Amino acid sequence: MPELPEVAGLAAFLSTRLSGAVVTKIQITSFAALKTADPPYSALEGREITGVDRFGKFVCLRTDGMCFVFHLARAGWLRYTESPSAAQLLLGQSNIAARLGFARTGPDAHIGMDLTEAGTKKSLAVYVVRDPMQVPGIAALGPDPFHPDFDxxxxxxxxxxxxxxxxxxxxxxxxxxxxxxxxxxxxxxxxxxxxxxxxxxxxxxxxxxxxxxxxxxxxxxxxxxxxxxxxxxxxxxxxxxxxxxxxxxxxxxxxxxxxxxxxxxxxxxxxxxxxxxxxxxxxxxxxxxxx
Structure with missing residues (x-):
């Protein structure tokens, strides 16, 4: 299970790769992973990534007015590629729970990110919200060990x-x-x-x-x-x-x-x-x- 250090590493990596990129496509292939319905996840398409934050073990991709939040749980992971596939994923036919495509300027203009989960016990969670505090798990978090108030x-x-x-x-x-x-x-x-x-x-x-x-x-x-x-x-x-x-x-x-x-x-x-x-x-x- 990825914990604070690995999630911090993922957030830092995504920040350098995705900040300024535009979400071009979202595919959700495990609707058990999607925990929200309003706003619809498709509303993220066309929005620019303005930042990447970490909340405990949650990663939050911020856009202008909307957030894509995920928690990798015990067996989830993130796969990043600069040669994304254009193929349409089939519902429930792979270990990929969600696939996001992005466009940016310069070399490797098209990039992609898959959220994967191994095993049969599915706990990976995805949220599309207007504010990360709308994610129950984030709202209930205790203090972060690196927050200045955690003395x-x-x-x-x-x-x-x-x-x-x-x-x-x-x-x-x-x-x-x-x-x-x-x-x-x-x-x-x-x-x-x-x-x-x-x-x-x-x-x-x-x-x-x-x-x-x-x-x-x-x-x-x-x-x-x-x-x-x-x-x-x-x-x-x-x-x-x-x-x-x-x-x-x-x-x-x-x-x-x-x-x-x-x-x-x-x-x-x-x-x-x-x-x-x-x-x-x-x-x-x-x-x-x-x-």
């Missing part, structure tokens, strides 16, 4: 108001925008905090450590992502992970074996020595330890 006191208030385990809270988009399964693992490892720690139990010293880890981990990942093409971002993310997706491998900090806790549809990874005082977390949702 230690803000994080302390968020944690103090929740009895949730810190791993789940970091992934909660209504609490903090943009962090998902992978980067929550990485942040907690950097902060040396158990994923099962209860958010409201943190004292101010622990909040400061967590706040610093959020900015260090996400900041480094954004720096790596921005400037890369979409096709490079997945591998860039994978190579930057220290514990996420590395169960059974040595921790790069202490060389202990990275462990995993599996749930019904996801898993987390952590280092016992760095995060749980050497204790192995039980492989179930309850925050108990194996004896």
């Amino acid at each position: 230690v006191r803000t994080l302390a208030r968020i944690l103090a108001s929740s009895r949730q385990q810190i791993k789940g809270l970091l992934r909660n988009q209504n609490a903090i925008a943009g962090i998902g399964n992978a980067y929550s693992d990485e942040i907690l490892h950097a902060a040396r905090i158990s994923p099962f720690a209860i958010a409201s139990s943190f004292d101010i010293a622990a909040v400061e450590v967590l706040w610093e880890a959020v900015h260090t981990v996400l900041g480094a990942a954004v720096t790596e992502a921005v400037g890369k093409e979409p096709g490079e971002l997945k591998e860039t993310k994978r190579t930057q992970m220290r514990v996420h997706g590395r169960a059974g491998q040595p921790c790069p900090v202490c060389a202990d074996t990275v462990r995993e806790v599996s749930f019904a549809d996801t898993a987390l990874q952590y280092c016992p020595t760095c995060q749980t005082e050497g204790r192995i977390l039980a492989d179930r949702r309850a925050s108990r330890f194996l004896k």
